[in-house]
Amino acid sequence: MARTVLSGNIDLGTVEFNTLSGQSAIDVTDILDEDAMGSDSATALATQQSIKAYVDNNAGGVTLETAKAFLTATNMNSSTAYTQRNIFPVTGSLAINQGSFTSTTAGIAVPSAGLYICMFNIPLNGASARLAPQIRFTINGTGQSESSVCTYIRNSSGHNDSSGHMATIYDLSASDVIGLQSRQTAGGGACNNTTSAAVTIYRVS
DSSP states (O other): OOOOOOSSOOOOSSSOOOOOOOTOOOBOOOEEEETTTTTTOEEEEEEEHHHHHHHHHHOOOOOOOEEEEOOOOOTTTTOOOOOOOOOOOOTTSSEESSSOOOOOOOEEEEESSEEEEEEEEEEESEEEEEEEEOOEEETTEEEEOOOOOOOOOSSSOOEEEEEEEEEEEEEEEOEEEEEEEOOOOSOSEEEEEEOOOOEEEEEEE
16 A cells, blocks of 8 residues: 655644555554553543543552551550450541451451551550560461560669560451450560550551
């Protein structure tokens, strides 16, 4: 088929074409406005709007899923055996909920499968000597191997406060529940978390 070569500034108004070619280029057969790029065409151009929508919807490949819960106060030092701490807020009371997390007093259920960074920061207060509760995450009620025991309280010279904190990563399935356990490792007596204690969870892949 013979081709007509045009040069210079030419106003053609609306142009309908069968194919559009450049030198040593793929022939373009269409211009598509598809936000999901579903056609996956090697011969179609995309509109600016569809390119922006696709990038906005797929940037990084991960939908942000983040939760933060402030915990109710309880004695974290009540037993020498690991004890589940039902100190999470009920559903709808999470401080941050991006991704349809749900929560009961036993823990936070994640909305989808993926790798999650799970962190806690638990300020503690106690009036007995040598308190040092050990704290760890649970998944569906099962204690995990990592724990925090940087919680020592001297109970002398005004030293009645400490904190437990930890960050780790878990490969979770949808609806897995992240909870907390703690146990007494040193002196006996009440050692309570404060209401500023918090657990934060977010998906990274």
